[in-house]
Amino acid sequence: MVNWLNGLLYGVGGLAATCLLLLVTLQEKLVYVPVIPGMSKGYPITPARLRLKYEDIWLTAEDGVRLHSWFIKYQPAVSGPTILFFQENAGNIAHRLEFVDLMLQKLHCNVFMLSYRGYGASDGFPSQRGLTMDAQAALDYLWQRPDTDPTRVVVFGRSLGGAVGSALVANNPGKVSALIIENTFTSILDMAGVMLPVLKYVIGGTGSPGLRILNFLVRSPWNTIDLVGKVKNPILFLSGLRDEMIPPSHMRKLFAAAHSNADRQLIEFPTGMHMDTWLRGGDRYWRVLQLFLEKHAGDRRENGSENNEFSLDSALTEDRIQNPEQPRM
Numbered sequence: 001m002v003n004w005l006n007g008l009l010y011g012v013g014g015l016a017a018t019c020l021l022l023l024v025t026l027q028e029k030l031v032y033v034p035v036i037p038g039m040s041k042g043y044p045i046t047p048a049r050l051r052l053k054y055e056d057i058w059l060t061a062e063d064g065v066r067l068h069s070w071f072i073k074y075q076p077a078v079s080g081p082t083i084l085f086f087q088e089n090a091g092n093i094a095h096r097l098e099f100v101d102l103m104l105q106k107l108h109c110n111v112f113m114l115s116y117r118g119y120g121a122s123d124g125f126p127s128q129r130g131l132t133m134d135a136q137a138a139l140d141y142l143w144q145r146p147d148t149d150p151t152r153v154v155v156f157g158r159s160l161g162g163a164v165g166s167a168l169v170a171n172n173p174g175k176v177s178a179l180i181i182e183n184t185f186t187s188i189l190d191m192a193g194v195m196l197p198v199l200k201y202v203i204g205g206t207g208s209p210g211l212r213i214l215n216f217l218v219r220s221p222w223n224t225i226d227l228v229g230k231v232k233n234p235i236l237f238l239s240g241l242r243d244e245m246i247p248p249s250h251m252r253k254l255f256a257a258a259h260s261n262a263d264r265q266l267i268e269f270p271t272g273m274h275m276d277t278w279l280r281g282g283d284r285y286w287r288v289l290q291l292f293l294e295k296h297a298g299d300r301r302e303n304g305s306e307n308n309e310f311s312l313d314s315a316l317t318e319d320r321i322q323n324p325e326q327p328r329m
Helices: 002-031 093-107 128-144 160-171 188-195 197-201 224-228 249-257 282-297 305-318
Strands: 053-060 066-073 082-086 110-114 153-158 178-182 235-240 264-269
Touching (some): 066 093, 082 093, 093 110, 093 282, 110 128, 153 282, 160 178, 160 224, 178 282, 188 197, 224 249, 249 264, 264 282
Parallel strands (some): 082 153, 153 178, 235 264
Antiparallel strands (some): 066 110
8 A cells, every 4th residue: 555655656746747847848839839730930921912012121139139020011101000010829920911911901000010039030939038029129110110100109919919019018108109909818827727727726827826836937927917007008908708718807807907097998709719809800890999099099180189089989889899997807
């Protein structure tokens, strides 16, 4: 009996040690997925395939890593707004071109698509510190372009991109008009327990019921819930209620964490899943974005802010879009 019990304890200890080793050595490969399984790292198409006018842009991050990007221009040319788009985790910017094509058609804006380090044609390897520098390089570039109105730059991040965008806006409050976050997690620490439930007892973010004794091992915690609380710019939260990867409760918690922000809205789409909320949301999805941009990145010379505010509030009422002051947890 004693020998059997000792064997069991050694087995459990060995399994735990193996899990810890994998967590320490492979976590970047678990957090960042530059290549979709079964597909190549390269771009399957370019904006030219969709007849979009664009520029290949090469940036250099603060640490010297070369980054590839596309600046896609709306035709006929417009001075703004310009959306700085940060993509989801898996794949590269080419996989988001269908969405961006619709964005140009519906919103009449320019779009800057950044390829994170290690993704697409960009050099380097992804990390939280690295992606934060990548995002800063993209914003600095947009501020230097003579054909971009720096007062009308809106950051839009989906999933992982929402964490990247939140960090950028929190660090640059005077350089961004507004922030849009779609289907984003509260933190990677909380997502560890979602992906592998047993981890929630040893890894977790703020308010986690676990002991959080292994948090120090996580090199890319991406505490979005702490970042949004620091953002003073207007924030639009877009949440697909059928998100199969990130529980919709994460978006409600992010909304609640931005309670000190007087200009924040949570818009929920009942049939939206993690990657297709923009598709399932239909015209309502694009109308919300259009009105948000008009209000916070519109041409003040043509549209009075008072009129924009009235239009947005009216549309939200007509479409019965949820904007709860006390989000459901």
